[in-house]
Ligand code: HEC
């Protein structure tokens with residue numbers, strides 16, 4: 388990278404007061420089980436980030452938003468100038484250069500806004516990411532698989548473990564999908580578990596009366612209790628309407644609004 392001088396750094400510290408930090412989605416600061424150390428690509432400087440950027444806050448806080456090299460310089464200038472981070476010029480240079488190269492606005496989609504979408508659901512459109520169950524490998528799928536196409540094609544798939552392996556390696560070999568080799572297996576395992584041959588979600592909205600029962604826990608807005616009541620009602624007789632679902636489960640406005648996006652009575 389360009390030689391980093393204290394002058395450039397001071398400039399960044401100065402500029403920072405005019406700079407409006409990119410919004411960080413509140414819900415994801417806790418990390419939600421994401422292993423950020425694992426998500427961060429290997430490279431010269433990774434160790435510095437993992438040790439020097441985690442003394443005051445989590446790695447998730449630092450990495451939630453991808454930035455250009457200059458923006459990283461500005462943020463780290465703020466860490467030094469305002470937050471009192473003790474970093475040598477050499478360490479700053481290593482970190483700025485590493486993050487500028489490996490954690491800049493993508494190729495791989497804006498992770499922050501994508502993760503935010505996972506939490507929020509949205510106003511009428513299907514949130515495909517919500518339909519993917521939370522565990523560590525979910526972050527890989529959201530991070531790596533959304534730069535060229537949406538998640539729908541993935542969420543609605545039914546593929547065996549071998550077929551997912553073939554698909555994922557096809558993405559890499561044919562389209563140069565930037566997926567580190569070590570993350571392939573966790574992704575394939577995750578996809579074959581949740582979008583395997585038994586995947587209940589092949590269409591949205593799903594048929595409330597016919598969709599397999601293991602589809603319901605994927606609807607993050609339904610509580611366990613909602614699901615129990617829904618299944619016991621459904622086992623006795625079919626729902627005639629979504630309104631009946633609302634009444635039987637005593638759903639609030641927001642929950643029934645979301646339910647209508649994902650479920651229907653045919
Ligand atoms: C001396 C403590 C300290 C160290 C070391 C530190 N930070 Fe921070 N950082 C903070 C504090 C405090 C905040 C919280 C500001 C807030 O949330 O209002 C913060 C917030 C952030 C944010 C959120 C964006 C913002 O401007 O609010 C980013 C990004 C960040 N740090 C990156 C880094 C990186 C990268 C490193 C390693 C080079 C680092 N931090 C090291 C104290 C530190």
Ligand code: HEC
Nearest residue numbers: 531532534535536540541544554555558562563564565574
């Ligand atoms: C670099 C771009 C790129 C990335 C990143 C990418 N894909 Fe694709 N994907 C494509 C393209 C292009 C197609 C359409 C290929 C075709 O139909 O010829 C496709 C098609 C697909 C299909 C439909 C075809 C099929 O075999 O069912 C699935 C499923 C899929 N991708 C899954 C994934 C998964 C899972 C990931 C992350 C591990 C991923 N993709 C990442 C470019 C990409």
